[in-house]
Amino acid sequence: MKQVIFLLLISPLLLQAQNKKSFFITGKMKSVPENAQVVLLAFNGTDTITKTKVEQGVFVLKGSVENTDARIILFPSLQRRMVLFMGNDTININGASETDVVITGSPSNLDYEEFLYDIKPLNDYVDFYRNQAMSATAQGLHDSAVIELNTAYNMYQNAVDRFVARKKSSPVAALLLAYSYDTDPNRDVLVLEKRYNQLDGLAVQSQFAKNLADVIKQDKVGAMGTQSLDFTQTDTAGKKVSLSQFKGKYVLVDFWASWCRPCRMENPNVVAAYNKYKQKNFTVLSVSLDQEKNNWIQAIHADNLTWTHVSDLKQFQNAVAELYHIKEIPQNMLIDPTGKIVGKNLRGDALEQKLSELLQ
Numbered sequence: 210m211k212q213v214i215f216l217l218l219i220s221p222l223l224l225q226a227q228n229k230k231s232f233f234i235t236g237k238m239k240s241v242p243e244n245a246q247v248v249l250l251a252f253n254g255t256d257t258i259t260k261t262k263v264e265q266g267v268f269v270l271k272g273s274v275e276n277t278d279a280r281i282i283l284f285p286s287l288q289r290r291m292v293l294f295m296g297n298d299t300i301n302i303n304g305a306s307e308t309d310v311v312i313t314g315s316p317s318n319l320d321y322e323e324f325l326y327d328i329k330p331l332n333d334y335v336d337f338y339r340n341q342a343m344s345a346t347a348q349g350l351h352d353s354a355v356i357e358l359n360t361a362y363n364m365y366q367n368a369v370d371r372f373v374a375r376k377k378s379s380p381v382a383a384l385l386l387a388y389s390y391d392t393d394p395n396r397d398v399l400v401l402e403k404r405y406n407q408l409d410g411l412a413v414q415s416q417f418a419k420n421l422a423d424v425i426k427q428d429k430v431g432a433m434g435t436q437s438l439d440f441t442q443t444d445t446a447g448k449k450v451s452l453s454q455f456k457g458k459y460v461l462v463d464f465w466a467s468w469c470r471p472c473r474m475e476n477p478n479v480v481a482a483y484n485k486y487k488q489k490n491f492t493v494l495s496v497s498l499d500q501e502k503n504n505w506i507q508a509i510h511a512d513n514l515t516w517t518h519v520s521d522l523k524q525f526q527n528a529v530a531e532l533y534h535i536k537e538i539p540q541n542m543l544i545d546p547t548g549k550i551v552g553k554n555l556r557g558d559a560l561e562q563k564l565s566e567l568l569q
Contacts, residue, residue, distance in 0.1 A: 232295060234270040236302035238284070238310075241268070245286035252279040252416060254290070273297055277317050277411045278380050294318040294381060296411070317411070320381035328372055328385060331365040332392055339394075365389075370404070377407050380415035387417045390424070398428040399435070431533045433553055437462075437544045440529045442496070442519035445506055450519050452494065456548060459491045459567060461560070463541045464530060466498040467508035472539040475556055476512040482560045483516060489568045490546070492516055496529045498538055 234249070241247070247268040248260040258280065259272040274280070277296030284291070289307065293300075293315070300314035312318050338358035345351035369389050376382045386408075390401050402425050405418070412418055429435050441451040452462065463479060465472035483493050497520035499505035509518055521527055525536070533542075543552030543563060552563050 230297035231271065231273040232297045232300065234295075234300045234302065236268045236270075236282075236304070237266055238263075238268075238302070238304035238307075239266075240287060240304065240307050241284055242286055245284070248283040248285070250281040250283055252281060252292075254281055276380075276414045278415045279321075279384065279417075292321070294321040317379055317381060320376050320379045321384070324372070324381050324385055324388075328365075328368055329388070331361070331368050332389070335361045335365050336392075337361075373404050373407055376412075378410035378412050380412050380417060383408060383412045383415045383417035383421060387421055387424075390421075396428070398425060398432045401425060402429070427534065431542060431550065431553075433550055435550055437542070437548050437550055438532055440532055442521055442527075442529060444517060444519050445502075445509070450494075450517055452544075453548075455492060455494060455544075457490075457546045459486075459546065459564070460544045461491075461493045461541055461555075462544060463493055463495045464498065464533075464535050464538045465495060466524070466538060467501075467504040468499070469538050473508070473512065475539050476514060478557055478560060480513055480515075482564055485561070486564050486568055487516075491564060491568060494519070496520065496527065497522075498524050498527050498530055498535075500524050 236247070241263050243263055243266065245263050246260060247263065247270065249258040249270050249272070250256060251258060258274065259270050261268050261270055270282075274295070274297060278294070280293050280295055282291045282293050282302075283289075287307065291310070293302075293312065294317035295315045296317065298315045300312065300318075302310065302312050304310040312322075335358065338354055338361050342351060342354035342358050345354050366389075369385060372385055373382050383405075386401060386404050390396060401421070405421050405425060408418060430438065437452065439451060439453045441449050444450050452460070461479070461482075465476070467473070479493060483491070493514075493516040495514065495516065495518045497505050497518060499508075499520055500522050502522055505518075505520060505522070508514075519529075521529075527535075529535075539556070540554055541552075541556075541560075542550050543555060543560075545551045545567075551567070552560075555563050
């Protein structure tokens, strides 16, 4: 009777152990020597998940992971690493050579292989024509390269959208979004956010998705097409001024400093635009990254900057600069009457042209 009770007590534990998911990886790599170590690492390349040794030409890696994601198999004897997308799968790795490796048993790794062979080369294609356009000296060659670049770029972006639509639950889709954003000089965070919002299931749990969420949160601040963030600082007379006070107008928020030579060289263009459009629902709000108040005020008068100026005199620790992630100056952003950012870093003729387009 006691034995029956004991079995009844431990049976839930046995069931739990049997139901616990785990991975089982068997591999045969001809180039890996006998007794050589094989290590399964987290994608950061430092945290060890498990390790083993080659015995009779075969290695076996066993254990469990919390989610499906990218991992690394390290072959120290070959000084080689191999990316493997996996969860708690039963996987077989067969390598006839270092460059001829067949992996089966992991659906997410099949997605990764599709990314490597179908999607990534398209980005290399874009890079090729981008370099062609930049290096072309003759106008005809440049125009031809630009046409090819635009065609290649559109093909790549369409391929990204199709992959995400088909593989929205795959962690490889999150990897693709991270890769496409990092390699795109346009870096449109609103496009990234739209694609990211399609992800679900295992894709959202991946490290790439978590990193993307942080990137989107940071890069949306001050991005074209997003709502501006309100702020309050004191003007030259110590009076508090808020960005929201200018709602209903086009406002150029201009980050500058008296000690910044490029800023001072740009000031005449801002003055000309201000004088031309100040009667047409346009104004300027300058945020100074100065530290010395006298230098700040003297530069305002010297450059004839007759609009509103604010600062907390903390240089790059200025609270507004930190809010908008301003790391260098001059920088500016044009905000429309609803508070949306409709222009960024409009300098020289670009500022006048944009205002002419909006206010004429």
